[in-house]
Amino acid sequence: MGTTRIKNNRRKFFQTSAALLGGTIMYSLIKPFEALSQPQTEDIKENKEDLPLWGMGVDIESCIGCGKCAEACKIENNVPKEPFYFRTWIEQYTVKNDGEVKIESPNGGIGGLQQSVPDEDIFKSFMVPKLCNHCTEAPCVQACPVGATFISPDGVVLVDDSYCIGCSYCIQACPYGARFMNPITKVADKCTFCYHRISDGLQPACVEVCPTDARIFGNLRDKKSDLVKFLQKNPTQVLKPHLNTHSRVFYNGLSSEVR
Amino acid sequence: MEEHYQHLYQALSQVEGYIYPNDIDLHWGLMIVLYPYITGLVAGAFILASLERVFDVKVLKPTYGLALLTALAFLLVATLPLVSHLEHPLRSYEIFMTPNSTSAMAIFGFVYLWYLMVVLLLEIWFDYRRDFVLWSKTSTGFKKLFYKVITLGINDTDEKSVKLDDKLGYFITVLGIPSAFLLHGYVGFIFGSIKANPWWSTVLMPVIFLFSAMVSGIALVMVIYMVVCWIRRVKIDMPALDTIAKYLFYILIIDFTLESLDQIHRIYEAEESFDIIKVLVGGKLNITLLFMQVILGTLIPLAVIGLFQVYKPSEKIRKIAYLVVGILVLVGIFFMRWNVVIGGQLFSKSLSGFTSFNAVYYGMEGYLMTAIWLILPLGILAFLLWLMPPWKKIAAH
């Protein structure tokens, strides 16, 4: 009596599973046909050479630490005004006569960096703007478990807001501290080279407002661009080259104290 | 939101040195300390069980079933701290749909499913199948229904089917050992592969995680075995307990050697990150690392069990000692995870400054949540022990 009952239950189990399985198979067969009937999304040019490869140059010898870039970035990209979230920021390095290096970036430099060490103690001082380096071998892209952050065909590291699960692994993986968790959208956020602007022929907001042209944005593939000329004229370095991230933000005047 | 900002303003006022502005907040908190801890307990408990099954350490037989059920109880809870931590938990299915082959974290879903279903559940099923059939005949109500369903219609209880169960169970256990290594080893790789963080980035990280996992799992089974025997008012099998303590001792030696090797290597090479790490270990981590993890969690247990290898005091003293040592090890390994996860975020990537960790009591990342995720598996274990008591198994031969 016990075994016949079990046999019935098993039959029902197999019937339900078969129905579910069959339904799923039917659905997955129909779905590709559905895709054909939808209009195709605009295709990006297949030929890689036609696409720009975006990069940025930073001239430390020109930067005065006025903070306008950091402020403009927050406004342009709706970044919360609190001093915990920065897509770009400026650091002031003050090398003292005794060799000690003081680094500071109060509110990311917004409002202008101010002198905090008396003149007589200072050996030298300079300002260093920082931002996402849009690495060609980005460790953040490597780390994302779901594919929510990626390098676009034109070389910009972007975040897919609707796909990010908020695990923060990419934030841990970035050696430059360029990423943060946006408290409002609750996804990873960072500098996008103002992708919405550069795709329209405009400059990123930070480049637009810099009064001393310390930031140079351009297409690395365009031999006539300001950026390529900047790279040709100056001995440039990238941050943390030992990590081999193939960063595409190039600094002129980078001193060894810079972290 | 306001509370979150207040929390951050407080952290901002406690910053030492220079931190990258975005490094103010610790993105991985108590939940991410818990996840490796729990999967470590699972892997360790399973390895202890496999010592009996595969390596034929017969003296451990009284703890075999208990170790398996402990592993299962904790494995069922393992995903929950991760889900508490995600900002978009409803999107977590994406890890199954589009796992990024370059990301260590993406293995999580698959290795977890594999280990739960193919290894653990199957092994338990093979071990208990005959008992389920026999128990279904003598029980009533929920238990009877459960036993009937779980046998999946395979009701043979003869000698041949028992031998088959045994053989298949053995095969699954052999498969399970590397699976357990993968289940916890990949967590070590998640940290060890981050070149951006010098506290995490070391080749030894997966191995250290593995051995500390085995230590914690063995200690857990040891403590639970003692507690369960006490609750059941049953005599503890001292040879089994002594053997468990002996294995704990050996693996703790390996674990301590590996961790010391990591630190000695750091101190000797003294490369770029050493200056800040030196301050980290001597300062913010001095209690959690030097006192809790090393002294309480490693050196005292090593000294006590090591002593017992040469001089064995009375059973009563040994029992108390094992209980205390087991708890010390469990606490010590928890702090090892703490030191890795939280320690690695206390210093900025600028290698020039520190932020601070201010834990909260409530909310998805608080102490209360941590306590819940640690007590829940014990509740599940109690339920499993009621449902499938290993001591009520009917011996075949």
Add this chain to the structure above:
Amino acid sequence: MAKIIFRLFASFVVFVGVFILIQQSLIPDSFGKYGHYRANSIEDNKISSSFYKGEKECTSCHQDLYDQKDSDLHSNVRCESCHIPKIDVFTDCEVMPPIVEGTNDFCAACHATNPGRLKKGVPQLDFKEHEPDKKCIECHNPHAPWELLE
């Protein structure tokens, strides 16, 4: 003997099969086109309103001020460096223009003495010593700063 093994193996295969089918139906359509990401996200990232319009937009109405700026030392400073296009929700050139307050703190952001600014072509001064009781714009026309007023 074969019964158990066959059934277990078969259920494993079925499970994997169902999993793959579900996966195929849940993965977003544009995923994988250019890499391991949702290709439509490239377009999604382009959708955002720009607040900074660029100097060309300003000169469409304020050519005179632009020419004045161009004749003096602030010629390299673009309009929106100082005239932030979004001071509050009401900022809109035609309705409520982004007026600069012209406080000393505002000008100090670029012009306050700071050893990090030496020899970069920007005049530096100690705001506590240079006319601390006046606002900068009382004497300096911001569009022609060396043309001193009064």
